[in-house]
Amino acid sequence: MSTNLTQSNVSQGKSLNQLTMPMGYRENASGHLVPESAIREQDLLRDQVVSGLVPKALELHKELQAFKQLALQDIEDLIQIAGERYGAKLGGKKGNVSLTTYDGRYKIQRAFREVLAFTEEIEAAKALIDSCLSRWSEGASDNIRAVVRQAFRANTKGEIKTSKILDLMRLKIEDDEWITAMDALRDALKSIGTAVYLRIYERIENTDQYRPVSLDLAAL
Structure with missing residues (x-):
């Protein structure tokens, strides 16, 4: 220590x-x-x-917040300059862009992702899916049962992972009640905003491969 x-x-x-x-x-x-x-x-x-230790971590947190704001603003300024030069907006306000240094050593990506949440209609969808599984009884494959259980398993915050529900909606099952349940799931999905991400990369020696520069303590 x-x-x-x-x-x-x-x-x-x-x-x-x-x-x-x-x-x-x-x-x-x-x-x-x-x-x-x-x-x-x-x-x-x-x-x-x-x-x-914690006050030092809080300072780092503030520095990272300031860095993200600075980086996003610099990227947006670059987009605006390109727009003025060519008469068009590069990537648009919510466009994903990838910026690389002249020598190709560093790369920054700005990416947007739609944030989805579920309305109360997801409970109706779950009830219909449970009904399907009960009706199918032993006829339902173990794989489908596992996918359903994983899809509706909440995390420690009580939240259902959106990607798991989307996986469930990709299943091709010809059953009227299941199809209705999938319709209910689609209706339950609601966009609540957009999240923006910054990904920073460094080129691996003289190759065309890049390694991510982690700003996550758990990944260091």
């Missing part, structure tokens, strides 16, 4: 909230004041590590 942790410097790593508290006390997660003498050393050391 790179942080130098000692009992003497633990008490010095106090947050702004702690500076307004009575001397020798800490506020716990429940909002109660606890004497520092009653807090385990390990708990104090853990507090020091987290309190030291």
Whole structure:
């Protein structure tokens, strides 16, 4: 561990909230004041590590936000310049564009993706699909059952993954009730906006291949 942790410097790593508290006390997660003498050393050391790292992460977060805004604005300015030069908008306001340096070493892609959500009609679609599976009984293939279960499995936030529902809609099943269920799914899909992504790449030596420059902590 790179942080130098000692009992003497633990008490010095106090947050702004702690500076307004009575001397020798800490506020716990429940909002109660606890004497520092009653807090385990390990708990104090853990507090020091987290309190030291998170503010740095928040600063990085702000820098990444600022970088994205700057990059998107620079790309939009380039599009506008090209539009003025040729009398047309390069890619349009929501166009996907790919920009490469003159020597081909770096590449930036701006990509837009429509954000979809589901209305209450998805419950009707699910009921119809459940009815199909019950009616088909043993006649339904295990593969179809697995696809259906995966499609309606919510993540930890209680959200259903759109791509899984789209996979479900691609199944070719000749059944009137199933077809009605797919119609209900299509009606349940609603566009709620557009997300914009920046993808940055660096060319791999002298090849025509590029590696992504990850700005995701989990991928570093």
